[in-house]
Amino acid sequence: MVALLFCFHLMATSDRSLTPASPQPKRGRFGWRPDQQWEGYLFILPSFLGFFVFIALAVVISLGISFSDWGLTGWRGFAGLTNYQQMLRDPVFWQAFWNTAFYIVIIVPSQLILGLLMAVALNQAIRGRSFYRLIYFMPVVTTIVAGAIVFRLLLANNGPVNDLIRWVNSLLGLSIPVPNWLGSSQFSKWAVVILTLWKNTGFTMVVYLAALQGVPQELYDAxxxxxxxxxxRFLNVTVPLISPTTFFLFVFQTIGAFQLFTEPFVMTQGGPANSSLSVVQYIYLAAFRDIRMNKASAMAWFLFLFIFTFTYLQNRLQQRWVYYETD
Amino acid sequence: MATTSLATSNATGSPTRLRAPARLALQIALLLGSVLMLAPFALMLLVSLMPLSAFMKREFSLSVLTLNNYVETFRVVPFGRYYLNSIFVTVSVTIGQTLIASLAAYAFARLRFRGRDGLFMVYLATLMIPFPVTLIPNFLIIKSLGWFDTYLALIVPGLFSVFATFLLRQYYRGIPLDLDEAARMDGASSLRIWWQVIVPLSGPVLATLAIFTFQGVWNEFLWPLVVINSESMRTIPLGLAAFVGQFKTAWNLLMAGSVIALLPILIIYILGQKWFVKGITLSGMGGR
Structure with missing residues (x-):
């Protein structure tokens, strides 16, 4: 999934990265060369087969299904916009949609701030930097399913986190409420948020760390x-100079949060009462539990449209706050 | 405030030197952060080594520690089989994807043929399509090919990656073209140039990509969940999720299972840490 998410980042930065790393020598022969014509196709063939079947064909089929009356046996006829209308009338879909919006609004800014804090701290000349980096990045490579299981225990009603709250309460004579993290609709989303922050913040940190190391020392000295x-110095030198990275992380993580699946699937099963259900989880359930692939496809395209619009708008808006060095 | 002395410039570059009290505060904050990050791992290990009753009563002493949970986990769940499945699938996808992407990237970067750049733009455009869109049709395609619940379903769709192709193409464009020309003068074919000039020159980027793919495939959950049905075909994340469904609150067994599932990837991570971090920064910088 992480690798997949990277693709979205590349899309966001592709206009910059499409320029070659070093200019190719121009030898006055532009265009294709006849002797390399078939060779080129042969080299690309294995990749193209995969691309054609699992992406190009898949996109066409998916679009087709979303406009079809599609049952257990397959195609039963053209359905126009019926699936989309059903989706828009489905209260569970809207609940999943707003849950996902909640995840994005909470997770993305928290992750940016925490990740930047960690990166700034690790960019100082202190003992044990590589050790801390090793630890902070460790959850990123962890299998999400295993992470979700541990957090089920950590956040269980009688789990260690609530133990800690009770202990603090009795120690200081406070009465902080002890939440039923996984069993109440009020807190289930927060449980997913906590797991996601633990899992992904190390990633943000590593990307920011690389950006910080690219800020020239002379600017700080000046x-x-x-x-x-x-x-x-942090506000007027660091923040503007790393704003392209902030932009990338912002878009990348928002797209990632749109597609949250495993965390709620394993930790809360989307419950209680769909309170932590995400859109992708609902797509999965509609397609493979309820066998309503037409409705699920309509939701997938709705998600795509939403992500596309978001990315497009962000790209348009970036010139207002992203600082690019001009050569 | 003597702010200028807070960060006296040093010759080596970015890390700034802090004063002793600031350094101490930072160390404490970083240590606290490490405790937070490590706590779930520590809990996992601790509970996996205790009888459930001892954990429920919070009896933490050396005398309760036992390996019984691991024995029991391996008895009730075929984790050995999950391991084999995961290793086979992950290694096949990693090698296959790297080779296929490298071949295509070589052609996209260094051969001249009609439609090259147009096709590459189409590749790039599809990066925008989120996974849920292709999930359902790919399931139907796999089913109609008769690959449902087989290794082919787990491996073949993973062999193709726009991301890997893109990353390698960017790298290959940076290798001087004179090398190809010289080899061509000596009568080498394109295939030979790819294998004997380009691949050896791109060792680090291939290794980075491979370890990155490995990690992604090893941890993949949604796709195997959709195309795998029988117990004997499960990969580790899938087996682990089914295990949760079966033993909802048998925390001792669940934690032992999680440790078993995490051990290989964590060992690889700790040994190859620099490649993981390189992979992130490489992609974070758009392949430069």
Missing amino acids: ASVDGASAWR
Whole structure:
């Protein structure tokens, strides 16, 4: 899934990365060369077969199903917009939609802030940097299913997290409420948020760390000479210079959060009462539990349209706040 | 405030040198962060080594530690089989995907043929399509090919990756074309140039990509969940999820299962840490 998410990042940055890493020597022979014509096709053939069947053909089929009356036995006729209308009238779909919006609104900013904090801390000359980086990145490579199982235990009603809250309460004479994380519709989404932050923040940190290391030291020195405080230097040098990375992470993580699946699937099964159900989870259930592939396809295309619009708007808006060095 | 001395510039570059009190505060914060990140792993290991009753009563002492949960887990769940499935699928996809992407990337980057750039743009455009869109048709395609519940279903769709092709193409474009020309003068075929010039020169990027793919395939959940039905075909994440459904609150067994599932990937991560981080930064920088 992570690898898949990267693809979306590349889409976001493709206009920059499409330019060759080093200019190719121009030798006055542009265009194709007859002797390489068939060779080129042969080299691409295995890749193209996979592309054709599992992406191009799949997209066409998916679009077709979303406009069809599709039952257990397959195609039963053209259905126009019926599936889309059914989707829009389905309260569970809207619940999944708003749950997903909640995940995005909470997870994306938290992850950016926490990841940047961790990266700034690890960008200092301190002992044990590589050790901390090893630890903070460890959840990223962890199998999500295993992570979800541990958090089921951690956040269980009588689990260690609630133990800790009760202990703090009795120690300080407080009465912080002890949440039923997984069993109440009020907290189930937060359980998913906590798991996701634990799992993914290390990724944000590593990307930010690479960006921070690319900020030239001279700029900090110049700012220091001008008497800028550490906080000012961070705000006026670091933040603008790493804004392309912030933009990438923002788009990338939002698209990732749109597609949250395994976390709620394993930890809460979307419950209680669909309170933590995500859109992709609902697509999965509609297609493979209820065998309503037409409705599921309509939802998948709705999701695509939403992600596409979001990315497009972000790309348009980025010139307002993303700073690109001009050569 | 003597702010200028807070960060005296150092010769080596980015990391700034902090004063002793600031360093101490930072160390404490970082240690706390590590405790938070490691706590779930520690809990997993601890509970996996205790009888359930001891954990429920929170009896933490050396005398309760036992390996019985591991024995029991291997007895009730065919984790050995899951391991074999996961290893076979992950290794096949990683090698196959890297080779296929490398071949295509070589052609996209260094051969000249009609329709090359147009096709590549189509490849790139499909990066926008989210996985849920292709999930259902791919399931139907696999079913109609008769591959449902087989290794082919787990391996074949994973062999093709736009991302891998894109990453390698970017890298291959940076290798001087003179090398190809020289080899061609000596009568080498394109296939030979790819295998004996380009592949050896791209060792690090191939390794990075491979370890990255390995991690992704090893942890993949949604696709196997859709195309696998029988117990003997399950990969580790799938087996683990089924295990949760079966033993909802047998925490001791669930934690032993999680440790068993995580061990290989964590060992690979700790040994090859720099490649993982490289993979992230490489992709984070758009393949440059």
